[in-house]
Amino acid sequence: MSTTYLTEHKQRFLDELLDLLRIPSVSADSSFKNDVRRAAEFVRDKLTAAGLDNAQLFETAGHPIVYAEKLIDPARPTVLVYGHYDVQPADPYELWHTPPFEPTIRNERIYARGACDDKGQFYMHIKALEMMGATDGLPCNVKVMIEGEEEVGSDHLGTFVAEHRDMLQADVILISDTSIISNETPSLEAGLRGLSYVEVEVTGPNRDLHSGVYGGGVANPINVLAKMIASLHDDQGRITIPGFYDNVIDLSDADRAELAKAPFDLDEYKRDLGINDVMGEAGYSTNERTSIRPTLDANGIWGGYTGEGAKTVLPSKASAKISMRLVPNQTPDEITELFTNHFKAIAPAGVSVVVKPHHGGLPYVTPTDSVEFEAASRAFEEAWGKKPIPTRGGGSIPIVALFERELGIKSILMGFGLDSDALHSPNESYGLFNFYKGIETIPYFYKHYAALKK
């Protein structure tokens, strides 16, 4: 496969991505609704330009889903490419060195919200398909589905998939929405954590009170919420919700040893994060804590007076957003229910508690001995000159479990990002090397997959 085409068109490929990154397609915030749609239309048009057929928007109760396909031969295997064109909210804006939706190139990196997650990564596929079509031709049938609600739980993708089973039939799903260990050490994710995400609200008195007049006499929702959140972990860093670990599959020592082979420098890790020590569940390594072990983190908390100066208020309410990362065989429904029952049970007299579930996702494991995984592994080997290390990812792509359930198709997580890309953070970035290397690697997957499926 000639990479001359890539060399000749690399500037245009980049310029197109930058155009896409300029569209603030924040799915969580309804004020960006029209921008989300503009992003969908942009993707649809680029799919057509890349030579795919039937590129179109499918409306949902939420944001639209973009779909296109190129069916060359029923005898060939079919690859379904999945990605998402929506992005995380960009706040806090003030921490960005350059505006999140004005992509900037610095030190060979693209800085913008969505640069890596997931615009930069799924756009590699559109350009790889264009490249294959314009050079050696596609070795497989391909279907592309890019959604706009991944960052808010893919709420409407499930219905869409269920209603379009025939259209979406494929042999494998190919997704670039994960990361490699480093540009020197490529890796392939063999598993993902699931997610349970809830919002809690603690209400004490029916109005904000003067902390001098009432302080000490009534439950303070902030103090109560703090105590409740604190009680969710014991002094070993284990989660105290009854039944939380019941369905967790513990890895064998052999599996843990295999994962431990991934290079990891704790000092470098701490230096990168600017922390003097790590923290987590006793008895597990940092890599294990962030991949094969379930966790509970408060993602946001608010209540009372948070403005300038001092206000002696005893607030009526305090709230928090809390997410739990799940591992096989935990399910979001079960964990959300366990959390809700426990959190209400530990609420003291004097307050009332509301727990509102946000989205969830099932954990997932990809068999490393499958044809699909082997094809991806060979693609890396051919493009990078070394075999990728199988890893377990800490993040969640709920859609992967959904695909398996609804379509009975396995997914290959061929991501090209780095953990240091600052996903979901200010100054998210994506390396130019990774963008171009991904476009170079993807066609090799199609080649090896077509060969192995023969």
Added chain:
Amino acid sequence: MSTTYLTEHKQRFLDELLDLLRIPSVSADSSFKNDVRRAAEFVRDKLTAAGLDNAQLFETAGHPIVYAEKLIDPARPTVLVYGHYDVQPADPYELWHTPPFEPTIRNERIYARGACDDKGQFYMHIKALEMMGATDGLPCNVKVMIEGEEEVGSDHLGTFVAEHRDMLQADVILISDTSIISNETPSLEAGLRGLSYVEVEVTGPNRDLHSGVYGGGVANPINVLAKMIASLHDDQGRITIPGFYDNVIDLSDADRAELAKAPFDLDEYKRDLGINDVMGEAGYSTNERTSIRPTLDANGIWGGYTGEGAKTVLPSKASAKISMRLVPNQTPDEITELFTNHFKAIAPAGVSVVVKPHHGGLPYVTPTDSVEFEAASRAFEEAWGKKPIPTRGGGSIPIVALFERELGIKSILMGFGLDSDALHSPNESYGLFNFYKGIETIPYFYKHYAALKK
């Protein structure tokens, strides 16, 4: 003393107060700086109109201080009236039934930020002085000092008082910035709690992180802050900061019995606040918990993603505003230092903690057997037909302790508000009855005080 004058001018008195309430003099928020000054000028002009001399603004490094005087006879005792024209921030605005700075009369009550605290209360004095001057004449010399930084700790009043000791010399300080038990049961505050107010910031990783990629591996500042705040109280509701109670003067059983005489209906208290139970330090009644016992309350907390929807971020920072109410003989400096040392000591590895002190205030006790207290008691008795019950207030007026230290003068806390006036809360209000009854009561204080000091 004739109250005909009050009857004839009551509508104008009210209209003037409403004009003052329309000025958003929020001292904590610098964006209201000019409004704060407008309020000061309004007060100065009304003092002149009430017949006082030398009404003027004294500039400070912060907001100006309004001063005026009426010196009738060196042989007569001198009363120094203190109040504050600044108000608490009005947010959350959306919870106000009518805009906070568009005063509205409903059910015989004035609804506005500052209606009771303290515009409605100090303005009674200006009108009472006008009334005395226009009828029987002033029985004492009077000095009036209205500041604009009480809600942010009276930072510059201390310097001002120290630099104007002669000008401010007086026999007693009269303050209306507290409440009575009810309109049927007048009371006089014999003591106040002090205040220590700090802002804490917990920093973990040097940037916001993806909770999937890093969750479980590093300290989460929100979870850590929650655990730290939770640990500040034990299961008996006692504060765990080492040395916190060392200087607390425990009241005698006799004193506690005297305070217990104040009528209190726990069911009504809970019903008013919409709570199913109270919460506080074991071994003390609700009244004691909110008056003679020190407390610790989080007044605000924030960190991570607090917007719409779900964001799986592991934030870099989490913050809280925490205040402690103090009782004799605790001092804010000592308690703030104990808190700071303890809070830093309990910070786990993996985070750094910053504690920033805001303002503080000393607790205060007024001798009930003093001529000043007796004069105030008789004033209530004459105007209300019954003796006021001595109480201990939960709030803080740091200036009271400052006056005693700098000028050696005791203060009389002759407040006319109600705990249900929602000070510092949305829909703050002040009863028309209380406004007019206060104007009627104040002149009796001057009469009895002049007589008793003979």
